[in-house]
Amino acid sequence: MSDTFNALRIVDAGDRKTRAEVTQMTLADLPDLPVLVEISHSTVNYKDGLAVSGKGRIARRLPMTAGIDLAGTVVESASSDFQPGDKVIVNGWGLSETEQGAYSKFQRVKPEWLLPLPEGFSPEQAMAIGTAGYTAGLCVQALLDWGTPKDGAPVLVTGAAGGVGSVAIALLSKLGFPVTAVTGRPETQEYLGKLGATAFLDRAELAEAGKPLQAESWAGGVDVVGNHTLANVLAQTCYGGAVAACGLAGGPALPGTVMPHILRGVALLGVDSVMAPRAKRVAAWDLLDKHLDRDLLGTMYSVHGFDELPKLAEQLMDNQIRGRVVVEI
Ligand code: NDP
Numbered sequence: 001m002s003d004t005f006n007a008l009r010i011v012d013a014g015d016r017k018t019r020a021e022v023t024q025m026t027l028a029d030l031p032d033l034p035v036l037v038e039i040s041h042s043t044v045n046y047k048d049g050l051a052v053s054g055k056g057r058i059a060r061r062l063p064m065t066a067g068i069d070l071a072g073t074v075v076e077s078a079s080s081d082f083q084p085g086d087k088v089i090v091n092g093w094g095l096s097e098t099e100q101g102a103y104s105k106f107q108r109v110k111p112e113w114l115l116p117l118p119e120g121f122s123p124e125q126a127m128a129i130g131t132a133g134y135t136a137g138l139c140v141q142a143l144l145d146w147g148t149p150k151d152g153a154p155v156l157v158t159g160a161a162g163g164v165g166s167v168a169i170a171l172l173s174k175l176g177f178p179v180t181a182v183t184g185r186p187e188t189q190e191y192l193g194k195l196g197a198t199a200f201l202d203r204a205e206l207a208e209a210g211k212p213l214q215a216e217s218w219a220g221g222v223d224v225v226g227n228h229t230l231a232n233v234l235a236q237t238c239y240g241g242a243v244a245a246c247g248l249a250g251g252p253a254l255p256g257t258v259m260p261h262i263l264r265g266v267a268l269l270g271v272d273s274v275m276a277p278r279a280k281r282v283a284a285w286d287l288l289d290k291h292l293d294r295d296l297l298g299t300m301y302s303v304h305g306f307d308e309l310p311k312l313a314e315q316l317m318d319n320q321i322r323g324r325v326v327v328e329i
Helices: 046-053 123-146 163-174 186-195 227-236 259-264 278-291 294-300 306-317
Strands: 005-014 017-025 035-043 069-077 087-091 106-109 155-157 179-183 199-202 218-223 237-245 267-270 301-305 324-328
Touching: 005 046, 005 306, 017 046, 017 306, 035 123, 046 306, 069 106, 069 123, 087 123, 123 163, 123 218, 123 237, 123 267, 123 278, 123 294, 123 324, 155 163, 163 179, 163 186, 163 218, 163 278, 163 294, 163 324, 179 186, 186 199, 186 294, 218 227, 227 237, 227 259, 237 259, 294 301, 301 306, 306 324
Parallel strands: 155 179, 155 218, 179 199, 218 237, 237 267, 301 324
Antiparallel strands: 005 017, 035 069, 035 106, 035 324, 069 087
């Protein structure tokens, strides 16, 4: 095991700002937690983009190793649940916020954060899915649990060309739902069509304030945008439908009315990936394992080196990344 290794850490840049810098670490610098993992792969999620680019304050204390997702191999374990050599993943649990994160050759973590690497995925594929894809899994599972019909109106997916949106479309389509993709990037339509989208909507059509009740158009929805977009999606959802909301790419406001809920029984299903209980995580990863087409997954991501992390974070914030990225640590 090498004595020193690199980690990408968020540090204080003064004036209430932060910046990311590569720091040489040793095992003695890691937190005192029961399981030591050698990290092979990570990814860049929206939250990672905010943290590494300095555009959002994600870390609650500094310095903080960034990265909310990891895939790797257990090196040492004081827990009987995991043995050296076990392949594992972590999604969320406060990594890069309150807990030291994944952009580091080694990290120490709590055993309750770890899931065995799902059998059907390599570490690279698991990070191609990452928190964005696993959150898509949580959203789709929420719509299935709600009883969203497959033979009715389409399911709408916003932020379609992003990480959550891409995986949600592939999953929903494979499960037999007709899917309409909302995107601001018309050039991604061919890609979104290959993932399974059957119709497209320009995101500008949902971006402005709309009427409290609009034509019933969607059996359900997966929304990553929030704000007027989510209010409009709710106002356009069919009687008895549900919208799984997980994101705020368009802002945190929810400027709608109760009308869709009290006159059409429309449900707003909140989805959180960070502290989701183990049973929900296992169900979401099972859904992905069973229904995410591996060839399609292959078209959804690109693989990058550790040194590219700052550039990738900027590109994600500038909406220049299609689908997902994997980072080799
Ligand atoms: P990405 O950056 O990969 O994708 C976001 C997509 O949203 C973009 O590709 C774009 O889609 C669309 N978009 C961006 N800005 C706007 C805007 N101003 N108005 C409308 N659409 C916009 O991010 P992720 O898919 O990883 O994450 C999406 C959201 O979900 C984020 O807000 C993130 O924080 C949240 N999230 C929440 C989780 C939870 O636990 N609740 C877990 C994971 C993510 P297009 O180019 O197609 O228009």
